[in-house]
Amino acid sequence: MIIELHLLQSFPASNLNRDDLGQPKSVTFGGVPRGRISSQCLKRSARQLFTSYGLDDENVGTRTKRLVTAASELLVERGRDSETAQEIVAAGLHSLGFGVERNRLTQYLLFVGRDAVTLLTDFCDDNWDALAAGIEEAKKKEKKTDDAATKISKVKPEKETAAEAQRIFDASRAADIALFGRMIADNTDFNVDAASQVAHAISTHAVATEFDYYTAVDDLKRDDEQGADMIGTIDFNAACYYRYANVDLSQLANNLKGDDELVAQAAGAWLSAFVHATPSGKQTTTAARTMPETLLGTVRERGAWNLANAFLRPVTGSDIMRTSTTNLMSHFQKLREFYGTDELREVVGASISADTAPLSDSETALTLDDFRHRLLTSALS
Template identity: 40%
Template sequence: MTVRAYIDVHVVQTVPPANLNRDDQGNPKEAVYGGVRRSRVSSQAWKRATRLHFDERAATPDRATRTKRIAAELAGRITSTTGLEQEAAGRVADALLAQLGLSQGRKAGDTAYLLFYGNSQLDEVAALVDDSVAELAALDDKGLAEAVTDLPVAEQFKTGHPVGVALFGRMVADIPALNVDAAVQVAHALSTHEAQLEFDYFTAVDDENEKEETGAGMIGTIGFNSATLYRYATVGFQQLTDNLGGDTEAALQALGGFVDSFARSAPTGYQNSFAHRTRPSLVAVVVRTDQPVNLVSAFEEPIPAESGIAAASARRLAQEHSTATGMWGDAPLYTAASHTFTADDPGTKDTAEALAQAFGDPVTFPALLAGLREQVANTVGESA
């Protein structure tokens, strides 16, 4: 019997003045929730930050790439492994990828959309012609297309998915056979309180100005805000395992890596201007068997704009979890929280107690990851 396991990740994180994720006007994205305007960071922005953080710690063959320039990437691999000159390698690469039926983009050599693939998958495609690439390159276009027809190009993209593709999925609208259902869902991050858009008026001085010249060499404005954000993501462990070919150990490693990277990563918008990197005040995980549960309803009534917003947000989140669990009769398999609030501080005593009641005694972040792995492994083992 297969036991479904959903791993919910709840994060409370305070970000100083920043523009993490800009809209079409160049200002921080916003949303109206609970009748007030909130700071917002799109799920796409934080998923990309998480994926890049994850990939930086993975071996090169295990990384995933998302690009329109897959033909050029494949040609480069063919050239590096066989020594074939670039133009000829490009012809062979185009013939191989033509089997997939990818729609072509406006720019020559580009696909019409970003294709998400594993580096090792593209290596396997290049390896299909290692022993015959010189003969293939000598053929005319028609002969080349016919010669590679029987090579299993599509099959290389349907198996052996890297963790990035297994976690975040892949959609190719006109080739459903290449689709991979995502194991991860990520919500848009929202401020737990009302947020105000502000503008930084800046000037830049020309270092080579003559002494008699005054004024700025450039002036401008950058929109920014500051916020305590509620961030949420959930992982379907069964889907993750299926995407990784049924490899439970690989899925457990991917789960731990995702939670770690989701907690530690941040979008890089205007990071040189604002140096906005912080770490969460709270990371809580809940393992459920019924369905994922986003606790953003804790903040439908915005946290008052006063000191201690992070502590009030964490306390409100804990209370929402406890209330919802009691109301619905939930029995999560595992709950744990790592946070910075202590009962020794009068200002956070109530928060620490609420968090302990909701998620158990606080643990370090490494201990949270270790406990999560152990619980999910035991759950999977019991269901096998």
């Protein structure tokens, strides 16, 4: 089963997800510039809420390049020498097939299970002498070369060590890795196919980036001193965004090794988190803490319908949310009239400020709890 989630969410003046110039991200769609929030931003915002909506800490992963530091600190707590602990962990990761830079960061931002640091520490502790011997041998070889490498290159581990690496970096209990996947270019054996697809959110209407010119005054300035002590600008926009995401429960179950209870918890956390997730960019200066006003969810046996083309012609007028809702529901209705409804098991819509027609009364939820319950019950039954 596949759960799809379509949201319309309007934000006032904000800069939720900025580009390299500090401006709100944008995209041209339907011939006009639109506001955009990247899928990476939305996924991170949702992932940070998973433990608030049903997942235990042990069932979410960690994204990091600092495994060497984390594991070496545990080794020191166990009584190992602090000066060599980092070298030992770096050598341990090297033997497991992961490259480590000279600055003790892994080559990639790794997405690992919550127990990976402890398991890596155990491996290094148990193999301390062998790893130390390998370090000394590597140093002897390095002295014989004029051009020292800038990083420790990756090696292919032995069969027994490869099995240990699979145990340490196993992700079958990490629901967020199961949902969003893991890709390690040089270690494809550790890749996980994502169960969830997330689209970049785009505004339903044309958007122009504006800027706020601000000044600040030194509180200790004398009354006879003129002028501002700080001057600058902050870019922002205001937009109603269409957000779309889906999750394939079959792929999720495969990634979580068929643990039905964890699949149900992960699906529930995914649904609630995506409804409540708000990007954190510039929130201190804008407080753009709004909630989605229109929701449309489906449960289908196969396929997926991103409804962004409902806004290929940009929405105009002063009542953007109401018109966007009408366009969304109308476009969905036309698609199911043309392509049929054989694959659709459940359709549920809700809106705080607009009519959900042409959805029927039986397809309309009055509360978020009802919306969530109907989708999950249908998908998991």
